[in-house]
Each structure stands twice: as C-alpha cells, then as structure tokens.
Amino acid sequence: MHVATSPEFKQNAKRAIADPQLQKALARSGPSFIARRAAAVAALPEFEALREIGKQIKNHTLAHLDFYLETYAAKVEAAGGHVHWCADAAEARAVVLDICQKAGARTVTKGKSMISEEIAINDHLEKHGIQPVETDLGEYIIQLRHELPSHIIAPAFHLNREEWEEQFRKSHTDLPADRVFHERRDILTEARAKLRERFLAADVGITGANFLIAETGSSVIVTNEGNGDLTQTLPRVHIALASIEKMVPTLDDAAALLRLLARSATGQDMSVYTTFSTGARRPGDLDGPEEYHVVLLDNGRSAMLGTEFQDMLRCIRCAACMNHCPVYGAVGGHAYGWVYPGPMGSVLTPSLIGVEQSGHLPNASTFCGKCESVCPMKIPLPGMMRHWRERAFERHLMPTAQRSNLALWGFVARRPGLYRLATRAAALTLGLMGRKRGRFARLPFAGGWTAGRDLPAPEGDTFFARYARAQRQGTLGKGNQA
Amino acid sequence: MSRETVLDAIRRGLRRGPLPADQRAMLQSRLDAHPRHLIPARSRLDRPGQVALFLRNLEKEFATFSRVADAAAVPAAIAEYLAQQNLPSDIAIAPHPELQALPWAERPMLRLREGRAKASDAVSVQHAFAAIAETGTLMLPSAPERPTTLNLLPDTAIAVLRASRLVGALEEAWTLLRDELGGMPRNVMLVTGPSRSADIEQTLELGAHGPRRLHVVLIDDTP
Numbered sequence A: 001m002h003v004a005t006s007p008e009f010k011q012n013a014k015r016a017i018a019d020p021q022l023q024k025a026l027a028r029s030g031p032s033f034i035a036r037r038a039a040a041v042a043a044l045p046e047f048e049a050l051r052e053i054g055k056q057i058k059n060h061t062l063a064h065l066d067f068y069l070e071t072y073a074a075k076v077e078a079a080g081g082h083v084h085w086c087a088d089a090a091e092a093r094a095v096v097l098d099i100c101q102k103a104g105a106r107t108v109t110k111g112k113s114m115i116s117e118e119i120a121i122n123d124h125l126e127k128h129g130i131q132p133v134e135t136d137l138g139e140y141i142i143q144l145r146h147e148l149p150s151h152i153i154a155p156a157f158h159l160n161r162e163e164w165e166e167q168f169r170k171s172h173t174d175l176p177a178d179r180v181f182h183e184r185r186d187i188l189t190e191a192r193a194k195l196r197e198r199f200l201a202a203d204v205g206i207t208g209a210n211f212l213i214a215e216t217g218s219s220v221i222v223t224n225e226g227n228g229d230l231t232q233t234l235p236r237v238h239i240a241l242a243s244i245e246k247m248v249p250t251l252d253d254a255a256a257l258l259r260l261l262a263r264s265a266t267g268q269d270m271s272v273y274t275t276f277s278t279g280a281r282r283p284g285d286l287d288g289p290e291e292y293h294v295v296l297l298d299n300g301r302s303a304m305l306g307t308e309f310q311d312m313l314r315c316i317r318c319a320a321c322m323n324h325c326p327v328y329g330a331v332g333g334h335a336y337g338w339v340y341p342g343p344m345g346s347v348l349t350p351s352l353i354g355v356e357q358s359g360h361l362p363n364a365s366t367f368c369g370k371c372e373s374v375c376p377m378k379i380p381l382p383g384m385m386r387h388w389r390e391r392a393f394e395r396h397l398m399p400t401a402q403r404s405n406l407a408l409w410g411f412v413a414r415r416p417g418l419y420r421l422a423t424r425a426a427a428l429t430l431g432l433m434g435r436k437r438g439r440f441a442r443l444p445f446a447g448g449w450t451a452g453r454d455l456p457a458p459e460g461d462t463f464f465a466r467y468a469r470a471q472r473q474g475t476l477g478k479g480n481q482a
Numbered sequence B: 001m002s003r004e005t006v007l008d009a010i011r012r013g014l015r016r017g018p019l020p021a022d023q024r025a026m027l028q029s030r031l032d033a034h035p036r037h038l039i040p041a042r043s044r045l046d047r048p049g050q051v052a053l054f055l056r057n058l059e060k061e062f063a064t065f066s067r068v069a070d071a072a073a074v075p076a077a078i079a080e081y082l083a084q085q086n087l088p089s090d091i092a093i094a095p096h097p098e099l100q101a102l103p104w105a106e107r108p109m110l111r112l113r114e115g116r117a118k119a120s121d122a123v124s125v126q127h128a129f130a131a132i133a134e135t136g137t138l139m140l141p142s143a144p145e146r147p148t149t150l151n152l153l154p155d156t157a158i159a160v161l162r163a164s165r166l167v168g169a170l171e172e173a174w175t176l177l178r179d180e181l182g183g184m185p186r187n188v189m190l191v192t193g194p195s196r197s198a199d200i201e202q203t204l205e206l207g208a209h210g211p212r213r214l215h216v217v218l219i220d221d222t223p
Ligand code: SF4
Pocket: A264, A314, A315, A316, A317, A318, A319, A320, A321, A322, A344, A371, A374, A375, A376, A377, A378, A379, A381
C-alpha cells in the first residue's frame, strides 16, 4: 500500500502553495472543468431530477448489495468469466499476481483504475518481475515520474507542458534528444506510438470498472482515449478491478447514471467510449480476451454500510467535488497525501486507511458546501467530514477541532479569490440550510459542530413497499421508479 | 476466497441476515423488469427530428458523416470520403452480411480485407447495430461478424448505419439489444466521436489511442 502522507496535510499544503509550477497548472485547469460542467448541466433541464434518481438507484443497490453481488457473480460465471472476492488489498494483490503468473505474463497493460492505485498493484507486480505499463496518457506520465495521480479523472492535472516534454526526453531515450515538440499534439503522438507497441506486446490487460451490472454480469469502463478498450481487447487475459460499491442492478440503471457521470466529470454528454464487457471470447469471435477475471474488492467498504458514511458508497468518481473545491484548487491533489484527493478523498481516506493515518484531511475544507451542491449523487460531503472530525477529536487525534478549522479558515481568508468563492458558496448553503430547516443547525465556521446527520434510513422497506404498490397498480417496468 | 467473508461483512453492516426468499424474488423481478427511469425530453422527437439530432451531436463530438439514399450508394460514399481525406483505399471490413451485400465491385479502387483489425490497418469499416440520437452515440456489440478491434486500431473508423436503427435514448437501444441478440454479447461499445485526450494541460486533442477520425455513413432507409 502507498504510505499515506495525509497526516502532513498542512506541510504538504504549504509546499504546494509555494510551488509556482503547480500553481500555474491549478490556475489553468481548475476553471475549465467548472465551466464545462456548468454548460453541460445547463443544457439538460432534467439534470436535477436525474441526480435524485441516481441517488435512489445507488441507495437501493447498497441496501441489497449482498443480493446484487451474488446475482452479478453468477452471471459473470455463466458467461465464462471468473469472480475473485477479495476482503482487502493484500488479497487482491495476490490474486492479480497469481493470474498474471499463470498467464506467463511479462508485461501487463493497464487502463486507468483508482482501485489499482488503492491496492498499489504496480509495485507488487514489479517486485515479482512483471512490468505494468499505464496506458492512460495521464497515468503514463505519472508512472514515468514515479508519482501518484493528483486527480481521480485527470491524473496529470498538476503538470505543465514543459514537464511532459522534459519527462519524455528523459524516458524515451531511443528517440533523437534534440527533437522538437511544436505543440501538444506532438507529445500525444509520441505517447501514442510508444504505447501502441506496448498494447500489442502485453500478455494481460488490467482495467478498472465504473459500474458492474447485476442483470448481465458486465463490467463497464468509461474513457475518452480508447486505451482502456485496447487494454481489455488485445491481450489474452483481461482483469477488471472493481470495488463492491460499483454495483448497479440493470442496464437501464446504468443508463440513468451515465447521464450524470460524464457531465459531472468532463462536461461531456457522454464520454467517447463506454464499454460493457461480459465474460470471455465467444465461439466464432475474431478478437477479445480468452480469459476474463473480475477482482471484487471490499477493502473497508462493507464497514461503511450502516454508518454515517454509507452515503459515500454512492460515489461514481466523477471528480466534480474536487473540481469545485477551493482547497483542492489551492493545493492540488498531492497535498492530500494518499490515493483519493479532494472532498471525496477527505471522507473516503479515513474510511479506508483509518482516521489515524489520515490526520487533518477532514479539516481540509472550508465547509463552503460547494462539493455537496455539485455532487451528482448528492453525497453530503461536508457533513461527513464533520463526522470524521468528531471521531478524531474523540480519540484526541487533533488539537481541537475548532482551532484547526480556524487555522484553515485563516489560510483561505488570506487568499481573496478563494475567500470570495468560499463565502459566496457558504452564504448560498446557509440560505438553503436555513430555509430548509427553519434554523441554523450547522453553521460553518461558527463553532457549533453539534449537528450529526441521522443514519440513512434503510432503503429496503421503502423499495419493497413501493414494489408491492407498483405491482398492485400494474405499473412495474413502465414508470420511473428506482 | 473471501466470498463469504465479504457477504457476511455486508450483512453485518446492513444489520440483517441473508434476505428471505420473498424479498429475493422481488429483487429478481426488478432485474427481470429492468424498469426505465426518466428519459430526457430532448430525444422524444419524430424520425426526421431524431436523425437531425443525431447528426448534430455527431458533429458536436467531432465525428463526420455522409448521407446516402440507399445501401447501394455506400461504397461510393466511402470511396469519396477516403479520397477527400487523402486516405489509403485499403480497408479492414467487418464480415457482416449487410456489408457483404453492398456493391463493392463498382468501386474496384477499394481493396477490402474482411476480419479483425491488424495493427497496420489505416481504415476500418464497421457495421453499426444501432445508434442513439440523444448523444450521437453508436452501439457496436461484438460478434463474429462485428470484431471489436475494428473500432479501435485503425486511425480512421467508418461505421455504416441504417437510419431505421436510430433510437432516441440509450434505454431504447438496450431494448433492441435484448430483443434481437437474446443475451449480452461479450463486448458492447458505445462510441461517441473519435478518440481524444485532455490529459496534457486539460486541452482537448483528438486521436489519443483510438481512431483520430470517426465517419458515419447513414443510409436513409426510412421515410
Ligand atoms: S463524491 Fe460526488 S462529486 Fe465527488 S467524485 Fe464522488 S460522485 Fe463525484
């Protein structure tokens, strides 16, 4: 596992703010994500309604996760695939290595997968003489630079063109050292040519999964480059790494979530390649992998069920929360010190590696509420960060919750642009909260951190009640019910 | 293997044991019924409206198209496109009966090779199973007559689509797939425009690992 530097968030953040290259990258990239999402959302009047539907679909799935996972696994096996249930990262690493060794693999191509970062599979494979090759352009340069991704959908968010050129000169030593990169396109072309050789030579391809579909036993990847598809199509063996909360019941549920994902992530209506993989090569097929494996990873997720962090399992990894976060925008992703940055990381990291290891992450927030307001799955991120802070406080892991919050407040307030953004969003949130609740139960920056959220009501009863109703009315399969 | 460990941990979290049979049956019938959710109004159009929306979305996503009045005109449209773009006339083509039935002999300049794509192929012609107007998306399920590599390896990907196979939303394409293919193919690609990346300074560049160009030949087989 990657050693987390999250407890040093403050030092990391200071370093980040003093890094001119990083600040240049952040200033360039941040605003474009925000503008693209805003335009895509504005163009779909149903977006708000879809957010609620997305939330319901995931709540329903989580409430019956055991059923859907079992159904899914049976479907995968019926299609000639293999499902490997893994309780933790060590088990997942062992399974992946075993599959690769049985396949006699020397090189393994990889599509972008946050789970692969979470279980640090690359180091493990290398240690055993197998070379993993990242093929997503951003992941590729991160691998060359021996870094962690700084963003969950744009791994090289923190890099400028000069750094790409420098790294390529250093790594691609077979090419003339004095070659000129006239434009970004030349960097891309060089990477494409380099990686083409790798795609064709790989013995195993490892991808992540954005969704798993119980109805069909499919794993779904969503990419723009096509690297994930080459990774899972060309080698003899395909391994999909997926955590248990990627589950959705049906293709139609996935269709609803897909309308939220690309818009929230990159501001596209649909990503270029959305691909559903189901089992191994069929009789008569001219291409596709001969073996298909799914590594189904728990690694701390099941322990979030039934807690105040259950809602976090709705996350579809769109990155909207970090794209809109004033703290992320000021310090970038590496300051968060582990695999998942931004608001979703501040909630997820303590859940996965323990609050002791994640230090001040739950404080890495201005509590402006922007993340929650853009999250397509309506995840109450600020509320959860508060929960973590209370837990850490109870364990005396922090000085006082308030004091570190004020420190961060000071940090934001000294940056006028950030401050304006944060207060505007906070005012908006306050207005909404006040209106909804009639009183300010939770005032950001004002002390009273007493408010706890109620446990999410178990979705099960409501589904069965609704289902029975729908069956009586004969509307099942026609309406909009989750 | 940790199957039972994981399932037990989930049930502990949900504070219950395995679901009773009647609840499992209800969940199973939700799977069988696969209810649709809200479908955005933008694709609820008549046929010409859907065709127009699809073509608009193709262009928005940096794909190009030619429209032909009937299937017989497809080889000419492809030859013309390749000539315009200064592309070679060697084509890797899907061994699909609908494509095999086209009058290729009228275009002897085009050299066809049926099968999966090879790394050296510059141009592919694929058969589109269906397309989605809402987003300008092609649905390409794998099959012996529709190899997946054709969608990925060549620099220029051409897809032949009949207008009658155009639907409004993804949900309707799932219905076609369930009804006609009777089960999930190994691979179903939903393709929206040519390959691209914004990983370098968050600036869009076309032609990352997949095709740099995506061209759709639309056969107007509906009124
Ligand atoms: S928490 Fe919400 S906004 Fe953040 S990545 Fe997950 S789904 Fe997207």
